[in-house]
Amino acid sequence: MPTIKSEAERCIKCKIPKCSKGCPVSTPIPEAFDLFLKSRLREAGEMLFNNNPLSAVCAIVCPHERNCTGNCVLAQKGHPVEFFKMEQYVSQFYLETYTPPEIKKNGKKIGVVGAGPAGITVSIILAQKGYLITLFEAMDSIGGTLRYGIPEFRLPNSILDFYKNILDSLGVKFRPNTRIGTNINAEDMFLDGYSAIFVATGTQRPNRLGLLGETLGHVHFAIDYLKSPDTYRLGKKVAIIGAGNVAIDAARTAIRKEDADVTILHFMSEDDMTANKADIEMALIDGVRFYHNCQAIRITDDTVKCVRVEKSVSEDGSVSFVEDIRSTFDVKAHSVIIAIGQGPGADVVSGGSVTVTQKGLFQVDEFSRTSQQGVFAAGDVVTGPKTVVEAVAFAKIAANTIDEYCQGLPWINDFKHPSARL
Numbered sequence: 349m350p351t352i353k354s355e356a357e358r359c360i361k362c363k364i365p366k367c368s369k370g371c372p373v374s375t376p377i378p379e380a381f382d383l384f385l386k387s388r389l390r391e392a393g394e395m396l397f398n399n400n401p402l403s404a405v406c407a408i409v410c411p412h413e414r415n416c417t418g419n420c421v422l423a424q425k426g427h428p429v430e431f432f433k434m435e436q437y438v439s440q441f442y443l444e445t446y447t448p449p450e451i452k453k454n455g456k457k458i459g460v461v462g463a464g465p466a467g468i469t470v471s472i473i474l475a476q477k478g479y480l481i482t483l484f485e486a487m488d489s490i491g492g493t494l495r496y497g498i499p500e501f502r503l504p505n506s507i508l509d510f511y512k513n514i515l516d517s518l519g520v521k522f523r524p525n526t527r528i529g530t531n532i533n534a535e536d537m538f539l540d541g542y543s544a545i546f547v548a549t550g551t552q553r554p555n556r557l558g559l560l561g562e563t564l565g566h567v568h569f570a571i572d573y574l575k576s577p578d579t580y581r582l583g584k585k586v587a588i589i590g591a592g593n594v595a596i597d598a599a600r601t602a603i604r605k606e607d608a609d610v611t612i613l614h615f616m617s618e619d620d621m622t623a624n625k626a627d628i629e630m631a632l633i634d635g636v637r638f639y640h641n642c643q644a645i646r647i648t649d650d651t652v653k654c655v656r657v658e659k660s661v662s663e664d665g666s667v668s669f670v671e672d673i674r675s676t677f678d679v680k681a682h683s684v685i686i687a688i689g690q691g692p693g694a695d696v697v698s699g700g701s702v703t704v705t706q707k708g709l710f711q712v713d714e715f716s717r718t719s720q721q722g723v724f725a726a727g728d729v730v731t732g733p734k735t736v737v738e739a740v741a742f743a744k745i746a747a748n749t750i751d752e753y754c755q756g757l758p759w760i761n762d763f764k765h766p767s768a769r770l
């Protein structure tokens with residue numbers, strides 16, 4: 349049976365490791381394996397943490413088949429090295445034994461808005477550099493989507509408690525239950541002497557379907573449901589509309605919390621679903637039923653009315669879905685959960701002083717500068733919904749820019765209006 353050690357021994361230490369190249373934070377995988385095999389766990393953990401403060405989380409939730417594992421050269425022979433198991437072991441060890449470095453405070457205050465992966469990353473990096481960080485969070489605890497989205501059975505909240513301890517030990521001041529943009533905003537923070545503000549508020553507003561029935565009492569949005577599933581009584585038959593990871597997480601949670609009979613329905617084909625294949629596989633094992641190529645057209649008190657759709661690809665390659673109006677059918681549902689994506693919430697900077705895209709996403713340049721001097725942004729609030737590791741990668745760029753901005757490096761003040769980044 350493969351063990352963590354036997355996996356480490358299988359790594360052939362490529363000169364140009366494709367696994368690292370395939371990782372958005374370029375994790376130094378062969379070096380980490382090397383230290384691990386020499387039993388230098390703390391050094392391995394420190395290296396991974398310094399490169400990616402959320403390595404312990406990414407080891408669990410990253411789409412490894414797209415990043416490290418998927419790019420391992422041994423994949424061609426059918427058996428790629430599974431780095432993430434060792435990463436999880438070493439990173440957890442590091443969190444459990446973490447001791448903060450000696451830090452000389454530089455007296456400069458930074459406000460970080462949003463305590464998800466991007467906010468936590470910037471807080472840790474800049475606190476370690478000596479900045480005085482205040483982390484503002486609308487919810488009562490840190491984690492963002494890690495706590496209020498990804499279900500516990502996939503990512504235990506206990507990991508986030510380690511991060512809270514680390515932030516405390518680095519002197520980060522945490523303001524829970526504080527939604528910036530309601531009574532206080534970025535301008536107030538500048539008046540209070542903050543040198544820079546980092547916005548990482550993610551995408552917390554669920555997209556709506558625009559169908560009749562969406563306001564009925566048994567209809568919920570998946571990202572709201574996943575925030576506190578224990579407060580819901582869904583009933584035995586649950587229909588979930590959507591084809592992504594959030595739909596899958598909502599389905600698997602409903603099965604666990606209510607022993608519900610869960611159906612996912614969506615207009616795409618099975619192959620076109622955006623959810624990770626591994627998670628779809630597990631959802632099937634858990635007992636989730638799928639209706640592919642099926643468009644919801646109306647929600648009633650006890651059904652979702654659907655119509656079959658067919659994918660059509662035109663000569664220029666554009667894809668559309670054609671409804672077959674002769675094939676309508678009803679899916680029985682005591683509850684309906686909508687999971688068709690999400691967008692950013694209200695602007696945390698008043699008066700439209702920061703340029704946003706049509707979808708309300710913050711527009712930044714490649715250094716994460718917004719159109720307002722001193723305000724930086726990264727993570728999902730810029731890119732739209734992506735992954736944890738991508739939020740971390742982007743937040744690292746932001747932390748570096750904020751540091752240089754606060755040091756008054758000349759290039760940073762050569763400020764240009766940002767063009768759309770992604």
Ligand SMILES: Cc1cc2nc3c(=O)[nH]c(=O)nc-3n(C[C@H](O)[C@H](O)[C@H](O)COP(=O)(O)OP(=O)(O)OC[C@H]3O[C@@H](n4cnc5c(N)ncnc54)[C@H](O)[C@@H]3O)c2cc1C
Pocket residue numbers: 409410411461462463464465466467484485486487491492493494497498499526527528529548549550551552571574593594597693696726727728729733734735736737739
């Ligand atoms: C259900 C679900 C499952 C997912 N599964 C995976 C997975 O398996 N693997 C993976 O890599 N990615 C996954 N993702 C995506 C991943 O979680 C996100 O890409 C990542 O969390 C984005 O990080 P962020 O810091 O930009 O934003 P978020 O994690 O969304 O954090 C933003 C934080 O800002 C706070 N906030 C918002 N507005 C304000 C305000 N005005 N004032 C103060 N605070 C505010 C929010 O409360 C939140 O805590 C999943 C997402 C969801 C929704």
